[in-house]
Amino acid sequence: METQSFCSRMKNGEEVDVHLYRSMIGSLMYLTSSRHDIMFVVCACARYQVNPKVSHLHAVKRIFRYLKGQPKLGLWYLKDSLFDLVAYTDSDYAGASLDRKSTTGGCQFLRSRLISWLGV
Structure with a gap:
């Protein structure tokens, strides 16, 4: 995701359901503990939880599409192994x-x- 134009492009637009947007961001924040590759973009989208626009929702959906296409990336924790x-x-x-x-x-x-x- 582009870092410079991300914030400037998303200031205007139609508002979306705040509860839907916050639940999507919450799910992604939970995933950042094992998927460090999405940390920057999830935190950038989380800044707009008070007044999300359609463009913010499109960015969050793009993250979910990325996760669907890259399911094996991330840190894997085995159930029976020690937590050292x-x-x-x-x-x-x-x-x-x-x-x-x-x-x-x-x-x-x-x-x-x-x-x-x-x-x-």
Whole structure:
């Protein structure tokens, strides 16, 4: 999905049912825990839950079509396997030599799969 024109194109238009739009966004937000490939676009569509337009609904339906076409992507959790979550973090207080800014970073693994990271 285009990042620049996404918000600007969807300001005008006919309104849609708020409850339908919110339930669709809620379902997609639930899926983002195992489908990180849709995280950006779902969060972009979630910004319009107060006053959704037809163009927003079309974008959400496009996400569902993408999910239908790519059913095997994502993180798979087996029912009988252990839920091993391992996290690593590191920080450096005022460690930058030029501006004395602090740095921090970290990553989380679920059964040897990288699921989240941070570097500031």
